[in-house]
Amino acid sequence: PAASLARMGALVGGGSAAQIDGVGHFFEALGLAFQIVDDILNLRGFRGELKSRGEDIAHGKVTLPVAKALSRLSLERRRALWSLLQRKTTDQGQIDAAIDELEACGALAACEDDARRLVEDAWSRLEPLVEDSLPKLMLRSFGWYVLERHY
Numbered sequence: 001p002a003a004s005l006a007r008m009g010a011l012v013g014g015g016s017a018a019q020i021d022g023v024g025h026f027f028e029a030l031g032l033a034f035q036i037v038d039d040i041l042n043l044r045g046f047r048g049e050l051k052s053r054g055e056d057i058a059h060g061k062v063t064l065p066v067a068k069a070l071s072r073l074s075l076e077r078r079r080a081l082w083s084l085l086q087r088k089t090t091d092q093g094q095i096d097a098a099i100d101e102l103e104a105c106g107a108l109a110a111c112e113d114d115a116r117r118l119v120e121d122a123w124s125r126l127e128p129l130v131e132d133s134l135p136k137l138m139l140r141s142f143g144w145y146v147l148e149r150h151y
Helices: 004-013 017-044 064-072 075-087 091-105 105-130 136-149
Strands: none
Touching: 004 017, 004 105, 017 064, 017 091, 017 136, 064 075, 064 091, 064 105, 075 091, 091 105, 105 136
C-alpha cells in the first residue's frame, strides 16, 4: 500500500516515469524494512513495553528472524525451536531462551543488515532522480527513522 500511494503521489505531483518508479521502490523497501524491524523489536522488546517481548514466538509465528535462525542452527536446535513454535507456549522463560538463541546465532543482526540494505539500496536508486530539497531530505530522514525506531 505504501508503494502504491507513493507512486500515486509522484504521478499527481508530475514526476517522471523514473521518479514514479523510484519513489514507489523506495516506499516498498521502507515497508519491508519496517516489518523486519518490527519483528526484531518483538524479540528484543519495545521501549515502554508496548507489546510483550517474544509475542510472535508465543503465537507460533515464523518471522524473518526465525527463518534466518532455522538456517543457522544445528538440526537439533532447529527441531527444538520448531517444536516451541508449534506449542505456542506462554512460558516466558522458554520464550526468552529462544530469543537468546536467535540473538546468539546472528539471526537478529542479519535481519538488521537486511533491513538497512533494503533502505540504502532503494535510496541509492531514488537519490539521483530527485532534486535536492526539503522533501528529499524528509524522505531520507524517514528511511533512517524506519531503521532506528525503538517503540
